[in-house]
Amino acid sequence: MSLSVVNSTLSALKACQTDIGTGMDMVTDVALDLVETEGSEEDMNKLEQMILDCARLDREINCFVEAVEQVTTQARQQQPDAMFTLKSRVEERLAELQGGFADSDLQKHAKVVSYNESLRNSQKEANPSAADNMEDLDEDIQVTQSQQNFICPLTQVEMVNPVKNKKCNHRYDHDAVLAMIRNRHSQEKKFRCPVVGCGNTDVKQSDLVQDAVMKRMIQKKRGTRT
Ligand SMILES: [Zn+2]
Incomplete structure (x- = not known):
């Protein structure tokens, strides 16, 4: 062999x-x-x-x-x-x-973590009154309900593949944020979260999780669910 x-x-x-x-x-x-x-x-x-x-x-x-x-x-x-x-x-x-x-x-x-989290968020969205007792609800609902937040802070256009930063909870478009991280890391520099006022100075690929719920909301809004 x-x-x-x-x-x-x-x-x-x-x-x-x-x-x-x-x-x-x-x-x-x-x-x-x-x-x-x-x-x-x-x-x-x-x-x-x-x-x-x-x-x-x-x-x-x-x-x-x-x-x-x-x-x-x-x-x-x-x-x-x-x-x-x-x-x-x-x-x-x-x-x-x-x-x-x-x-x-x-x-x-x-x-599996992202699956469970997506389902939880989706259930909260479907039934917000029952979700009052659940943790970390308010922030997520506020973020997802505002259309403003569909805009990627990097590209300034509506996201296609939103990912959430576990550390600071900000969202970016997948391809844009990965390109930025790779670019900065290739110069041996850290990539700072681009959201104004965010104190996260080191965004890592491992901090990013898919935001399937937001992705669906964007697709629905566009009427382009595939
Ligand atoms: Zn941030």
Whole structure:
């Protein structure tokens, strides 16, 4: 077995993960449709199961890729004997990595977090009076109800793919903010949140979460839901 085969298989698996991510976004979208049309609890449960299955698959691929990368890196350094035991060593390392996770950890998958948050926001929006007791409601409702806030502070035009900064709760268009972060980081500088008066001086890609609810509101307003 040659290590170049391993590398191309790993790239294929990583491409798979992109599709899994897209699938998870679609599940979120369907779930939001269901909330709006007051779909059955049974269907909601199925969707939740689907997104958790996707998260599990995504995690398994992560573990597998990591195990293979670690073992092949070691093998490169100790050629050629190590090549004969690659498979069993990958299996061993994989078992170790997966053993470190519990099912409850799936709830921490970024897309599962965003799924749960989107549903919560959508339910609040559908039934604001019942939501008075819920935490962090007021701010979200205020932000989402004002059309002004559909405008990206970077591009000054209506957002297409809004993302929310977990640190300061400001929103930007996905492509614009990523381009700015990359540009600043390539000059080894931090990217400051562009919203006037915001004290967040270091916006990182890892602080950004998809805002599926706002995305749908924008699409609905435009009449271009796809
Ligand atoms: Zn900010």
